[in-house]
Amino acid sequence: GESVGLHLPTLSVQEGDNSIINCAYSNSASDYFIWYKQESGKGPQFIIDIRSNMDKRQGQRVTVLLNKTVKHLSLQIAATQPGDSAVYFCAERDLYNQGGKLIFGQGTELSVKP
Amino acid sequence: ETGVTQTPRHLVMGMTNKKSLKCEQHLGHNAMYWYKQSAKKPLELMFVYSLEERVENNSVPSRFSPECPNSSHLFLHLHTLQPEDSALYLCASSQDPEGTGRGEQYFGPGTRLLVL
Numbered sequence: 752g753e754s755v756g757l758h759l760p761t762l763s764v765q766e767g768d769n770s771i772i773n774c775a776y777s778n779s780a781s782d783y784f785i786w787y788k789q790e791s792g793k794g795p796q797f798i799i800d801i802r803s804n805m806d807k808r809q810g811q812r813v814t815v816l817l818n819k820t821v822k823h824l825s826l827q828i829a830a831t832q833p834g835d836s837a838v839y840f841c842a843e844r845d846l847y848n849q850g851g852k853l854i855f856g857q858g859t860e861l862s863v864k865p
Numbered sequence: 866e867t868g869v870t871q872t873p874r875h876l877v878m879g880m881t882n883k884k885s886l887k888c889e890q891h892l893g894h895n896a897m898y899w900y901k902q903s904a905k906k907p908l909e910l911m912f913v914y915s916l917e918e919r920v921e922n923n924s925v926p927s928r929f930s931p932e933c934p935n936s937s938h939l940f941l942h943l944h945t946l947q948p949e950d951s952a953l954y955l956c957a958s959s960q961d962p963e964g965t966g967r968g969e970q971y972f973g974p975g976t977r978l979l980v981l
Contacts, residue, residue, distance in 0.1 A: 760905075785969070794955050794972030795908070796867065840908070852921065853970065855908040 763862045770828040772859045774841035779822060781843040785853065786815060786826045790837045798826070798839075828861075836863045868892040869973035871956050877979045878946065886941040886976045888956030896961035897939040898970060899931060902953040914939060915961045946980045953977050 764770045776784070782803040787795035801808045801815045801824075808815050814827040824841050838860045842853040868891045878884050890897065896915040900908045913921035914933040928950075930942040939956055957970040 787972075792974070794867065794869070794871075794957075794974045797969060797971065800969065842908075852910055852913070857905070857907050 760857060761860045761862065763864060764831050766831060766833060766863055766865050768831055770826075770831045770835070770861060770863075772826045772828075772839050772861065774824040774826075774856050774859075776822050776824060776841070776843045776854075776856075778843060778845050778854070779819070781845045781854075783844040783846065784815070784817060784824050785842045785844075786813075786824075787840045787842065787855075788835075788837045789840065789858070795840060831861075831863050833863045833865055836861055867971045867973065869956060869958055869971050871954075871973040871976050873976055874974065875977045875979075877981065878943070879981055880946060880948070882943075882946075884943045886943070886954055886956075886978075888939040888941075888958075888973055890937055890939075890956075890958035890971070890973075892958055892960075892971060894958040894960045894971070895936050896959045897933060897936075898957040898959075899929075899939065899941050900955040900957065900972075902955055902975070904952075908955070912941075943978075946978075948980050951978055951980045 785800045786798040788798050789795045799810045799813050799815050801817050806817050812829045816825045838858045840858045841856045844853050870889050872887045898913050899911040901911055902908050910923050911925045912931045917933050928944050928946055932940040953975040955975045956973040959970045
């Protein structure tokens with residue numbers, strides 16, 4: 752399953768499938784990007800980050816891809832599990848022009864069907 | 866658990882009340898943040914403290930008053946709030962070697978606030 756971030760705030764996938772959550776950012780000077788996961792009743796939890804000098808970074812079952820040409824960030828979750836159901840936020844940081852503060856996207860709600 | 870705790874977890878208050886939100890971090894970080902999370906909106910940064918000094922105040926109304934007595938504790942004092950202030954208030958902390966509030970942030974569970 753695949754989402755387009757702000758234009759499709761919900762994504763429903765079957766357990767075991769791969770999920771792709773997309774995020775478009777607007778600031779070409781952003782140098783650092785983070786994906787957060789927020790489960791119901793909890794605060795955002797860091798998943799994975801990537802710096803602007805990289806285009807791919809892998810973690811455990813997750814991969815973040817960065818395409819600076821089109822200002823697009825994606826989070827891929829392999830073999831999605833029910834415990835992955837949550838809202839996923841991307842955040843960008845412009846170290847020099849925005850005081851380094853994180854700017855968060857609206858979020859995409861991922862729902863995993865057993 | 867992320868090492869950042871917030872109390873209370875839920876709060877209902879009238880518009881004339883005064884209340885305070887508390888955040889404590891057990892991570893040895895030197896920067897702390899307050900965010901507001903409203904339904905269907907991105908997280909909004911409210912305040913940043915680094916090395917116990919306020920380094921950012923994002924045009925937040927004066928009815929919200931932060932306090933950072935030391936690097937482990939952060940408060941948000943609330944006074945004469947409006948119903949539109951109802952939201953989830955999240956605290957975060959980070960290690961910020963440059964004193965500018967830029968490190969990776971760890972979030973608490975939030976306080977769900979309802980203003981009647």
